Amino acid sequence: MAAIFQGIGAAAALPSTEKFHSQSRRFVSARKGSLFVVRSDGRPSLGSSPRSRGAQHLITNAVAAKADASATSTASKPGHELLLFEALREGLEEEMDRDPRVCVMGEDVGHYGGSYKVTKGLATKYGDLRVLDTPIAENSFTGMGIGAAMTGLRPIIEGMNMGFLLLAFNQISNNCGMLHYTSGGQFKIPVVIRGPGGVGRQLGAEHSQRLESYFQSIPGIQMVACSTPYNAKGLMKAAIRSENPVILFEHVLLYNLKERIPDEEYVLSLEEAEMVRPGEHVTILTYSRMRYHVMQAAKTLVNKGYDPEVIDIRSLKPFDLYTIGNSVKKTHRVLIVEECMRTGGIGASLTAAITENFIDYLDAPIVCLSSQDVPTPYAGTLEEWTVVQPAQIVTAVEQLCQ
Amino acid sequence: MASSFLSSGIIQPLPLRSPDKPQPLFDHLKATSTFLGSTSKIRSVSLSKPNLPNPHRRSTVVAVSDVLKEKKTKSAASSSHLLITREEGLELYEDMVLGRAFEDMCAQMYYRGKMFGFVHLYNGQEAVSTGFIKLLKKEDCVVSTYRDHVHALSKGVPARAVMSELFGKATGCCRGQGGSMHMFSKEHNVLGGFAFIGEGIPVATGAAFTSKYKREVLKEDCDEVTLAFFGDGTCNNGQFFECLNMAALWKLPIVFVVENNLWAIGMSHLRATSDPEIWKKGPAFGMPGVHVDGMDVLKVREVAKEAIQRARRGEGPTLVECETYRFRGHSLADPDELRDPAEKAHYAARDPITALKKYIFDNKLASEAELKAIEKKIDEVVEESVEFADASPPPPRSQLLENVFADPKGFGIGPDGSYRCEDPKFTEGTAHV
Numbered sequence: 001m002a003a004i005f006q007g008i009g010a011a012a013a014l015p016s017t018e019k020f021h022s023q024s025r026r027f028v029s030a031r032k033g034s035l036f037v038v039r040s041d042g043r044p045s046l047g048s049s050p051r052s053r054g055a056q057h058l059i060t061n062a063v064a065a066k067a068d069a070s071a072t073s074t075a076s077k078p079g080h081e082l083l084l085f086e087a088l089r090e091g092l093e094e095e096m097d098r099d100p101r102v103c104v105m106g107e108d109v110g111h112y113g114g115s116y117k118v119t120k121g122l123a124t125k126y127g128d129l130r131v132l133d134t135p136i137a138e139n140s141f142t143g144m145g146i147g148a149a150m151t152g153l154r155p156i157i158e159g160m161n162m163g164f165l166l167l168a169f170n171q172i173s174n175n176c177g178m179l180h181y182t183s184g185g186q187f188k189i190p191v192v193i194r195g196p197g198g199v200g201r202q203l204g205a206e207h208s209q210r211l212e213s214y215f216q217s218i219p220g221i222q223m224v225a226c227s228t229p230y231n232a233k234g235l236m237k238a239a240i241r242s243e244n245p246v247i248l249f250e251h252v253l254l255y256n257l258k259e260r261i262p263d264e265e266y267v268l269s270l271e272e273a274e275m276v277r278p279g280e281h282v283t284i285l286t287y288s289r290m291r292y293h294v295m296q297a298a299k300t301l302v303n304k305g306y307d308p309e310v311i312d313i314r315s316l317k318p319f320d321l322y323t324i325g326n327s328v329k330k331t332h333r334v335l336i337v338e339e340c341m342r343t344g345g346i347g348a349s350l351t352a353a354i355t356e357n358f359i360d361y362l363d364a365p366i367v368c369l370s371s372q373d374v375p376t377p378y379a380g381t382l383e384e385w386t387v388v389q390p391a392q393i394v395t396a397v398e399q400l401c402q
Numbered sequence: 403m404a405s406s407f408l409s410s411g412i413i414q415p416l417p418l419r420s421p422d423k424p425q426p427l428f429d430h431l432k433a434t435s436t437f438l439g440s441t442s443k444i445r446s447v448s449l450s451k452p453n454l455p456n457p458h459r460r461s462t463v464v465a466v467s468d469v470l471k472e473k474k475t476k477s478a479a480s481s482s483h484l485l486i487t488r489e490e491g492l493e494l495y496e497d498m499v500l501g502r503a504f505e506d507m508c509a510q511m512y513y514r515g516k517m518f519g520f521v522h523l524y525n526g527q528e529a530v531s532t533g534f535i536k537l538l539k540k541e542d543c544v545v546s547t548y549r550d551h552v553h554a555l556s557k558g559v560p561a562r563a564v565m566s567e568l569f570g571k572a573t574g575c576c577r578g579q580g581g582s583m584h585m586f587s588k589e590h591n592v593l594g595g596f597a598f599i600g601e602g603i604p605v606a607t608g609a610a611f612t613s614k615y616k617r618e619v620l621k622e623d624c625d626e627v628t629l630a631f632f633g634d635g636t637c638n639n640g641q642f643f644e645c646l647n648m649a650a651l652w653k654l655p656i657v658f659v660v661e662n663n664l665w666a667i668g669m670s671h672l673r674a675t676s677d678p679e680i681w682k683k684g685p686a687f688g689m690p691g692v693h694v695d696g697m698d699v700l701k702v703r704e705v706a707k708e709a710i711q712r713a714r715r716g717e718g719p720t721l722v723e724c725e726t727y728r729f730r731g732h733s734l735a736d737p738d739e740l741r742d743p744a745e746k747a748h749y750a751a752r753d754p755i756t757a758l759k760k761y762i763f764d765n766k767l768a769s770e771a772e773l774k775a776i777e778k779k780i781d782e783v784v785e786e787s788v789e790f791a792d793a794s795p796p797p798p799r800s801q802l803l804e805n806v807f808a809d810p811k812g813f814g815i816g817p818d819g820s821y822r823c824e825d826p827k828f829t830e831g832t833a834h835v
Contacts, residue, residue, distance in 0.1 A: 100620055128438040129619055135651070140604040140644035145610020151543065153615060179594065183586035183804045184577035187593070188808035222812045243808035271814045271821070318814025318822075325817040340647055357817050364774055 009026040038372030079262045085255040087229035088118045091236035092156065094265065096126060099154065102210035102240055103144055105132040106195075115160050116196055116255050118354045142193070146175045150187040154240060158322035162197030162249065163209040175209060176245045177220035192239040194248035198289055198339055199387050201253070208383075212249055213345040215315050223316040224270055225249040225288045229259040233315060234268030242270060249316070251289045273320035279309035282397055283327040285350060294337050297393035306397060316346050319353055328354060332363040333400050337388055342370040367396050440651055440688065460507075485700045488767045494699055495762065496776050497536060498528040498755050501552035503777075503784045504561055505730075508551065508568060511788065512734045517568045521582045524552040526729035528662050528698075529754035531556045533702030534629055537710055543591045543628040545606035548583035549661075549728075550595045553631060555765050556589045565787035572792035578797045579805065599632065600639035603658070606630035607645045610656035610719075617716075625714045628656045635666025643687075646721065650688040653718035657709045658684075660723045661696065667732040668740045684721030697726030697752040700761065727752075802831035 082090070096102045103126075106120055110133035113120030123131040134141040138159065145155040159165040165172065172193065180188055199208040212223055222244050226232035232250070239246040276291065277298060286294045288374050291312050309327055313319065328334055334354060336347040347368040354366055370387045377383055439612060488496065505523040512521055524531065527549075530773060535544060535556035546553040554564055559575055567574025568582055575587050576595075584595035593609055596602040600781035609628040616624040636642055649656050660680050664671045672678050684691025690712075694705045702724060709720040727749035733737030762768050804821075807813065 103615065103619075120501055128621065129615060132438075135639075135644070135647060137644035137648065140641050140648060142605070143601065143604020143609040143641065144645075144648065147545075147593065147605035147610075148612045148615070149608070150605065151609045151612040153612050170598065170601065171604060174596075174598060175605060179586075180808055182576060182580040182584040183588075183594070184575070184579050185575070185805035185808075186586050186588040190808070220806050221810075222807075242812075244812045271811060315814065318812065320815050321817045322815045322819040 017331075036330055050390055071115075079260045081258060081260045082228045082229060083255065084226075084232050084250075084257045084259075085116055085118050085230055087233040087259075087261060088236050088250070089120065091233035092119065092240075093122065093125075095237055095240040096122070096130070101152060102154045102156070103130045103132065103148075104156045104158065105134055105137055105141055107134055107160045109133060109158050114158065116250075116252075118250075118255075119158070123362050133207065138164050138167040139169075143171040143175060145191050145193075146189055147173060149189045149191045149245075150179065153192045154192075156192040156194060156240065159193065159195030161207050161252075162195045162211045162263060163206055165193065165195065166209075166214070167212060168193075169214070172215065172221070172247075173218050177218040179400055180220060181391055182257045188243050190243050191245045192236075192242075192248055194236075194244070194250060195238075196250045196252040197253070197341060198251040198253065199371070199376050199383065202250070202380055202383060203376075204376055204378050208376035209286050210340045210345075210371070212316050213340050213348075214226065216346065216349060221245045221247055221317070223247045223249065224271055224314055225251075225316055226314070226355075227251070227291045227312055229257055230261050231268055231274060231312075233261060234266055235270065235314070237267045238270045241267065246270065249288065253289055254292075271315050271318060271320060273323040274312040274314050275309075275323065276311040276312050277308065279307040281307045281331060281332070282309045282333040282335055283324070283331045284335045284337060284393070284397070285313050286310065287316065287346070288339060290337045290339050293388060293390050294393055297390035297397070301393050301397055304394075304398075306401060308397060309318070313350070319350060321353065324350075324354065325358055328358045330359045332361055334362065334366045335393070335396055335400055336368040336370075338367065338368070338370050339387055340370055342368075342373045343368050364400055367384070367400055369393065369396055422541070424669065438652060455547050461748045484765055484767075485704065486767075489764050491758070492772070492776065494532050494536060494703070495755070495758055495768075495773060496780065497532040497556055498758065499553055499777055500561065500783065501528040501531060502755060503780050504551060504555060504564070504687035504787075507565075507784045507788060509730070509734060511565075511568070516792075518549065519568070519581060520733050520735065521568070522549040522600065522733045523730045524549055524728070526569065526749065526753070527661055527663060527726045527786050528552060529658065529699035529702050529758075530631070530696045530724045530726055533699045534631075534657070534659060534706040534710075537703065537706050538627070538629070541591060541626045543593050543626065544610040544627055544631070545593045545602040545609065545628065546585070546595060546631045547599055547602060547633065547636070548597055549593070549633075550583070550585045550592075552734040554585040554587060554590075554595075557587070557592050559587045559592060561783050561787040562790040563587075565784075566794050569791040569794070570796060570800065571791055572797040573790070573794040576803065577805070578756070579801075593628075599636040600641035603630050603632060603636070603641050603645045606656060607649055607654060608712075610649065610654035611652070613655050614652065625716075626655065627710050627713045628654075629710075630656060630661045631661060633666065634660065634662040634664065634671040634680065635669065635674065637662075637683065638675055643683075646683065646687040646689065646719070647720040653716060655713035656719045657706070657713055658719060658721045660721070661726050663728045663740065664724055664745075665728070665732070667736065670740075679723075681721060681723040689719045689721055691723070693720045693723045693725065696726030697749065697754050697757065699754050699758050721745045748808075800829050803828060 104122065108115055109119040110123035110128055110131045119131060133252050142157055145157040148155050176189055176191060197210055215223060224235050224246060225238065226235045226248065235248060239248050284294050294310055298310060301308050309331055311323060311327055336350055338347045340343060340346045347370045351366045369392060371384045371388065374386050376386055501524060505525050508521060508523060511553055531552045535553065544553055544557050551564055555561060561573040564585060567576055567578060567580060567585065570578045572578050576584060580586060580595060583597045586592055586594050593605055596603055606628045613624055613626040616622045662671065662680060666674065681691035681693040692705055695701050705722055709722055712720055729750065759773060811821050813822040816822045816825065
């Protein structure tokens with residue numbers, strides 16, 4: 001039953017008939033026989049991909065050092081292999097060991113281990129108060145997390161599905177984002193709000209939401225999106241250590257990605273983007289699940305003779321305009337591929353930011369491929385057409401590079 | 403006195419699985435030494451007496467005002483049963499007079515154009531703020547609503563800092579960035595000041611959670627208590643009920659203080675609430691619900707003492723409904739035409755400051771001269787706060803971007819590769835972020 005796919009873009013590459021049958025509505029993805037086993041470190045055909053700069057060590061310098069550490073991540077120590085949700089858990093556990101004020105709260109995070117098993121085993125280790133199972137009251141327990149943060153704790157608030165955080169919008173917008181400012185800097189709110197979002201496998205409209213567009217205008221918060229086990233762990237640790245409120249977007253379909261990550265401790269920078277594949281012809285900006293659709297399309301594009309530069313922007317708010325700018329100055333063409341909605345999405349903001357800052361370097365208008373402005377339908381075929389597929393990306397690049 | 407707060411005794415929880423079913427993966431009753439949850443019986447309604455109202459919770463809920471009345475009539479003659487000492491009496495009097503004088507000055511300043519926006523004054527409700535907050539330690543937390551000036555003053559925030567904040571000056575307690583509805587003080591543990599009603603209740607619950615966490619996880623010697631103040635209108639809001647549930651569930655050290663002044667702007671409490679007796683909603687969640695006369699500072703103080711001690715002992719939250727009244731409109735922009743003049747007159751006759759003054763004189767705790775001296779002192783404090791606020795500078799442009807993030811790296815990396823907060827224009831407040 002488990003279909004194992006080598007290579008990139010496994011999420012989109014399943015043959016239609018099989019994928020809907022095998023993926024019954026489960027919250028919990030079993031570790032054995034998992035459907036998506038992607039080796040994201042073996043990409044010889046697309047050229048070596050340098051790891052995010054300085055990613056081995058704590059980031060102290062904003063300006064990226066030239067990526068010379070490409071070999072070190074795999075060469076120095078063998079590291080260990082794990083799935084993305086385990087990487088998140090590892091990051092979480094390391095931070096909870098390091099600082100006793102770090103705690104988790106959310107629905108089913110404790111005894112159940114988290115609906116996607118990110119907090120599995122933590123309640124037994126740290127106790128019911130540190131890994132708190134809350135009643136179903138998003139607005140109130142998010143506010144409770146904020147109050148706890150103001151008085152000295154460092155809570156991680158889990159939304160069982162990101163969509164549920166719509167109920168917590170009052171607290172996230174008014175209190176989480178604003179209280180540091182309205183209190184004149186007296187109270188800081190070092191919370192991490194995290195959870196799975198994005199379009200899954202026929203989960204229906206309400207469980208397939210992308211909240212990054214709704215939250216992006218809130219002043220005072222940072223938003224990051226993880227896409228690989230490596231950056232998931234690094235961003236989780238960075239978010240917990242940050243004094244700012246951070247919203248960490250995970251994706252329902254990426255939890256079972258497998259990757260080899262270093263044994264030694266590392267923390268990534270919340271504000272930096274990740275160079276996935278350097279190139280010359282076109283800059284493709286993406287994040288989260290669409291990274292894999294883009295890499296899938298990149299394979300086809302390379303075979304057709306194109307050389308795309310792929311950047312996983314990771315930081316949805318604020319944008320890393322340095323990495324993006326350098327890329328634009330090199331390739332002069334930009335394609336944004338995102339899963340967010342067309343209207344008012346991250347892509348729309350990114351288009352505006354690039355146009356404002358780098359208009360002189362563009363040879364063509366920025367093309368933004370986003371999901372359709374449609375409530376995600378249940379039917380598999382319709383759902384497939386609401387999100388961007390690799391074929392569309394290939395076509396867009398071809399048109400852009402004419 | 404203590405008996406009125408006992409809720410139903412701890413009963414062993416029913417086993418959730420029958421013995422012949424396989425063991426659950428995680429037996430919550432065994433894994434942790436203390437069960438973090440409700441331990442009342444799940445089902446104990448007897449069906450033989452259908453006329454009995456809801457027998458499955460047996461919290462004793464008593465209108466404490468009745469208990470206190472009884473106590474007072476018994477002991478009125480004897481001065482050894484006074485509710486307060488002379489020092490306490492003077493402290494309470496000074497605090498209430500400060501609250502009243504400050505709010506009156508706010509009104510004056512507003513009409514002279516020194517402050518703008520929404521300003522909500524507390525006249526008439528001073529007994530609640532003084533009665534509760536004067537029992538707190540500095541480390542205890544207070545969370546309020548937009549009607550928060552007097553809560554901040556009672557907790558110890560200097561009058562000049564509050565007035566300055568209202569004038570929008572840089573020397574205000576929130577550097578002029580919060581305003582009337584957002585009084586915060588880290589030093590005095592005033593956690594706001596919230597513009598939307600109900601928003602502060604989860605924050606207060608969080609502060610109480612921290613207190614419990616410090617005690618049980620960090621093993622610190624912590625008995626800090628949080629008070630959440632809010633009005634009758636808020637008691638119909640979801641956040642209120644969700645927090646009552648969580649606070650009772652985890653026995654958080656919090657006291658929910660309802661300042662029921664019968665009006666939510668122009669909406670009468672009776673027109674908005676199916677069961678207007680708010681104190682009854684406490685037992686529904688497993689905590690004592692108490693009703694008290696909020697125009698009498700001594701009654702409020704007696705109830706507050708017990709509720710705060712209960713929280714400190716780790717016995718959990720209490721819901722206290724204070725029947726009170728605001729003498730002015732909802733805000734300075736409210737013409738206050740809907741309220742019946744007879745109702746206003748009724749409560750004006752129960753002015754808490756006048757009542758305390760009478761108590762002090764009747765029991766010979768202080769002379770008229772001493773009270774006059776206090777009033778004069780407060781007048782000077784309030785006048786000085788206005789002078790201070792007037793003389794203070796408004797915030798400079800450089801302050802604009804400073805407190806958006808605790809870590810200003812959150813503004814991100816600019817096109818030139820350095821963090822935007824390192825841009826010299828950032829400190830001038832003109833950086834492009």
